[in-house]
Amino acid sequence: MTRSAILHALATLLVAAAVAAQEPDGGFRVEVDQADLARLGAPEGRQLAGDELAERTQAVAALMRCPSCQGLSVADSHTVASAAMRAKIERLLALGYSDEQVLAYFEASFGEFIRLAPRPVGFNLVVWIAPVAALAIGFGLVVWRVRSSARTRRASADLERYRERVRAEVER
Amino acid sequence: MNRKVLWVGGLVVVPLVVFLALSFGHDPRLIESPLVGDPAPAFDLHSLDGEAVSLPALAGRPVVLNFWATWCQPCIVEHPVLVESARRYEGRVHFVGVIYQDDGELIRRFVEQRGSWGPSLVDPGSEVAIRYGVYGAPETFFIDRQGVVRRKVTGPMGPSMLDAYLAELL
Numbered sequence: 001m002t003r004s005a006i007l008h009a010l011a012t013l014l015v016a017a018a019v020a021a022q023e024p025d026g027g028f029r030v031e032v033d034q035a036d037l038a039r040l041g042a043p044e045g046r047q048l049a050g051d052e053l054a055e056r057t058q059a060v061a062a063l064m065r066c067p068s069c070q071g072l073s074v075a076d077s078h079t080v081a082s083a084a085m086r087a088k089i090e091r092l093l094a095l096g097y098s099d100e101q102v103l104a105y106f107e108a109s110f111g112e113f114i115r116l117a118p119r120p121v122g123f124n125l126v127v128w129i130a131p132v133a134a135l136a137i138g139f140g141l142v143v144w145r146v147r148s149s150a151r152t153r154r155a156s157a158d159l160e161r162y163r164e165r166v167r168a169e170v171e172r
Numbered sequence: 173m174n175r176k177v178l179w180v181g182g183l184v185v186v187p188l189v190v191f192l193a194l195s196f197g198h199d200p201r202l203i204e205s206p207l208v209g210d211p212a213p214a215f216d217l218h219s220l221d222g223e224a225v226s227l228p229a230l231a232g233r234p235v236v237l238n239f240w241a242t243w244c245q246p247c248i249v250e251h252p253v254l255v256e257s258a259r260r261y262e263g264r265v266h267f268v269g270v271i272y273q274d275d276g277e278l279i280r281r282f283v284e285q286r287g288s289w290g291p292s293l294v295d296p297g298s299e300v301a302i303r304y305g306v307y308g309a310p311e312t313f314f315i316d317r318q319g320v321v322r323r324k325v326t327g328p329m330g331p332s333m334l335d336a337y338l339a340e341l342l
Contacts, residue, residue, distance in 0.1 A: 009269060034310040035213060035214050035303075066189070067305075067306070067307040067308065068308050070309065080298065081273065081298060081301070081306075084297050084299075084301070084302060085298075085302060086296035087297060088297075088299075088302055106302070106305075107206070108206060108207075108305075109205075109206065109207065109302060109303055109305030110206075110305035110307070111204070111205065111206050111305065114305075133324070137180075137183075137184055141180065152227070
């Protein structure tokens, strides 16, 4: 058995012990069983509690889409589904799983759609780049339009001066 | 100058129109489950009658795992289809329901009135619904004899769809 395998096994045992010691939360029986442990791997964060746990739970829930709402995050939704997910998020964070591990856990079941902000990779880059590109193009268009209208105004002024000269010559 | 405006406008508008045309073509909620092709998440639940039902115990026959509720109109539409299919596939396929955010007593009364197609399992804390990535009801997972998820259907199924998907597993 390699050293990393031993460390992983130890971490899993510690988490399993912590799981066994936990009480139900918010009316939900939140389980983290062997299947979850296998899927999650060893915790990469540190175990949270108290206000810090509540804050992180809210922050991670804010990154996730409520599965049964329109455009609401799990943090903002009052549905039963979101409450159950918040309880699960809280439990996983309390066990020491990192934000990204928690998000990946839900993504493995729900797909990437569960993330309110898609990861900036592959085709998803369009979502991140397009607004900036659109802003840059818009700004460029405005600059180009302002410059060209300034050129037009200068040309008009030159023409007007020329007309004045011609008028003066004719009237002389 | 008009030609320039046309070019720049085209460069902005055409990709946008193509992107929107492609995106409006499908419902983003009808996403393929990442579980398809993977071992189905195990569960060990109890039915309303207190019967213990676990996924490993169902191995050997295909499983139709349906998340449903009495408040869900499409589930009510789908119910007779499942009742009839469960009768036709009796002994060959396990039909199992998971109660999705509903009251057990309402489910019990509904089943008494309209017939049962399989055990309705109580899912405390929506644990199993979360593990299966359920977005709403009804959602149905087709699990093969080896316990691998082969399909996920969002919304109510008709008899022909159910037959076609079960034919793949039998």
